[in-house]
Amino acid sequence: MQEHNLVLELHGESPSTPTGPGSNITILNAEEAFLPTLHSLHAAFPRLRIVLEHCTTAAAVAAVRACGPTVAATITAHHLVLTVDDWAADPFSFCKPVAKLPADRRALLSAVVGGESKFFYGSDSAPHPVGAKRGGEGGKGKTAAGCFTQAHGPGIVVGAVERAVEKGWVTESEVEKEKLAAFLSKNGRQFYGLPENAERGIVLEKKGEKIPESLKSADGSVEVVHFGRGEEVWSARWA
Amino acid sequence: MQEHNLVLELHGESPSTPTGPGSNITILNAEEAFLPTLHSLHAAFPRLRIVLEHCTTAAAVAAVRACGPTVAATITAHHLVLTVDDWAADPFSFCKPVAKLPADRRALLSAVVGGESKFFYGSDSAPHPVGAKRGGEGGKGKTAAGCFTQAHGPGIVVGAVERAVEKGWVTESEVEKEKLAAFLSKNGRQFYGLPENAERGIVLEKKGEKIPESLKSADGSVEVVHFGRGEEVWSARWA
Numbered sequence: 001m002q003e004h005n006l007v008l009e010l011h012g013e014s015p016s017t018p019t020g021p022g023s024n025i026t027i028l029n030a031e032e033a034f035l036p037t038l039h040s041l042h043a044a045f046p047r048l049r050i051v052l053e054h055c056t057t058a059a060a061v062a063a064v065r066a067c068g069p070t071v072a073a074t075i076t077a078h079h080l081v082l083t084v085d086d087w088a089a090d091p092f093s094f095c096k097p098v099a100k101l102p103a104d105r106r107a108l109l110s111a112v113v114g115g116e117s118k119f120f121y122g123s124d125s126a127p128h129p130v131g132a133k134r135g136g137e138g139g140k141g142k143t144a145a146g147c148f149t150q151a152h153g154p155g156i157v158v159g160a161v162e163r164a165v166e167k168g169w170v171t172e173s174e175v176e177k178e179k180l181a182a183f184l185s186k187n188g189r190q191f192y193g194l195p196e197n198a199e200r201g202i203v204l205e206k207k208g209e210k211i212p213e214s215l216k217s218a219d220g221s222v223e224v225v226h227f228g229r230g231e232e233v234w235s236a237r238w239a
Numbered sequence: 240m241q242e243h244n245l246v247l248e249l250h251g252e253s254p255s256t257p258t259g260p261g262s263n264i265t266i267l268n269a270e271e272a273f274l275p276t277l278h279s280l281h282a283a284f285p286r287l288r289i290v291l292e293h294c295t296t297a298a299a300v301a302a303v304r305a306c307g308p309t310v311a312a313t314i315t316a317h318h319l320v321l322t323v324d325d326w327a328a329d330p331f332s333f334c335k336p337v338a339k340l341p342a343d344r345r346a347l348l349s350a351v352v353g354g355e356s357k358f359f360y361g362s363d364s365a366p367h368p369v370g371a372k373r374g375g376e377g378g379k380g381k382t383a384a385g386c387f388t389q390a391h392g393p394g395i396v397v398g399a400v401e402r403a404v405e406k407g408w409v410t411e412s413e414v415e416k417e418k419l420a421a422f423l424s425k426n427g428r429q430f431y432g433l434p435e436n437a438e439r440g441i442v443l444e445k446k447g448e449k450i451p452e453s454l455k456s457a458d459g460s461v462e463v464v465h466f467g468r469g470e471e472v473w474s475a476r477w478a
Contacts, residue, residue, distance in 0.1 A: 024341050026324050028267070085265050088337060089381040091330070091374070098327060102263050134373050135330070140452070140464060142328040213379070225379060 002048035035063040054124045056097045058107035074122025078147040080160035091133045096145040115179030120187035125150040147227040155234035209235040241287035274302040293363045295336045297346035313361025317386040319399035330372045335384040354418030359427035364389040369462045386466040394473035448474040
């Protein structure tokens with residue numbers, strides 16, 4: 001892949017092995033347990049571009065920062081909003097990697113506002129039908145993992161940053177429009193070697209829009225529940 | 240309460256405060272965060288009998304051990320089976336306190352087989368209707384917390400110990416019938432000052448019984464899904 005200039009995109013989690021004697025890997029520390037592998041891949045192939053997709057922990061943010069410029073990470077909208085307390089009782093907020101602790105969320109928010117070129121938006125939006133989120137046929141199976149953020153992702157990101165300022169996790173002076181724009185739409189293109197799209201862009205505006213309950217297919221047979229249903233969100237339009 | 244010889248039964252968790260600046264209390268460490276309060280209650284009222292109900296962590300087991308004989312703890316059947324990986328995608332395994340890490344489960348199993356008089360069975364069985372486990376009316380609300388183990392609790396406990404031996408978490412020589420019987424039906428009575436029931440008891444037998452899917456009301460209008468549905472379980476009968 002390095003030789004052919006391909007990009008390695010990783011879902012970076014070590015397999016959970018809670019049944020092994022002495023083993024303690026679960027969905028909570030599976031990402032952190034993978035980071036030594038990320039470092040060894042980068043050391044073996046320093047020119048290989050690697051993206052640690054949908055990273056969720058302070059440890060992952062630090063690990064990606066510690067690598068050279070060929071290693072980047074994406075951050076989703078929902079991981080800027082959630083912690084473990086939010087998804088435990090809500091299947092529509094359950095995703096993999098699972099959202100972690102408040103300190104991890106703060107680290108992700110810092111990476112978003114920091115303007116570093118190696119962090120950029122990746123939605124990982126998952127349009128599972130409502131039934132799959134509620135245990136499949138008969139409702140007694142497993143909850144499908146994933147959050148459906150597609151229609152409102154950038155607005156949710158900006159709303160999360162706004163809330164972080166309100167909560168004091170990020171200071172207002174740290175937040176710059178240019179850096180947020182870089183996170184949402186420039187750093188990724190740059191990493192992938194794509195030209196900037198100077199003609200069109202998304203404009204985000206706060207005008208009281210609320211995320212609807214769900215999206216339905218034309219004949220109503222498929223329903224997908226929006227992440228953040230009922231919450232106010234920044235509106236997005238093409239300009 | 241101490242003066243009147245009442246028993247203080249605690250659901251021991253500090254409130255989650257993931258939104259506070261710098262705070263990191265979540266459903267994962269809320270029990271451990273409560274333990275200093277347990278210690279201070281015990282120090283202030285050393286003769287007050289306290290039960291730390293449905294304890295879930297190695298830290299709680301150690302804290303209860305470190306207190307005097309007036310402090311005890313109950314352990315549920317489901318916390319001997321589950322870790323965080325099991326309930327994340329299964330509403331019927333989601334309860335509060337949530338099941339924690341493999342090391343915590345091993346600590347609970349050690350307390351069960353240890354025969355110490357301050358640990359005893361408490362089911363915390365919660366017969367939530369299937370709809371409440373799947374988000375209430377319309378299915379988009381929160382998942383009700385609780386596992387329904389009522390009909391098979393002691394069998395699930397013994398099955399969990401059997402599995403712990405198979406996995407090497409507990410050695411076979413540690414498991415004694417008398418100690419398991421004490422955990423299930425003697426230590427609790429003793430702590431509460433109730434006489435032993437010498438006339439009747441539960442006999443547990445392994446004969447291939449499987450836990451059914453659910454329990455329904457006579458008219459079928461209420462359905463409660465069994466914890467461990469479809470799994471083989473030790474059978475219980477009165478003798």
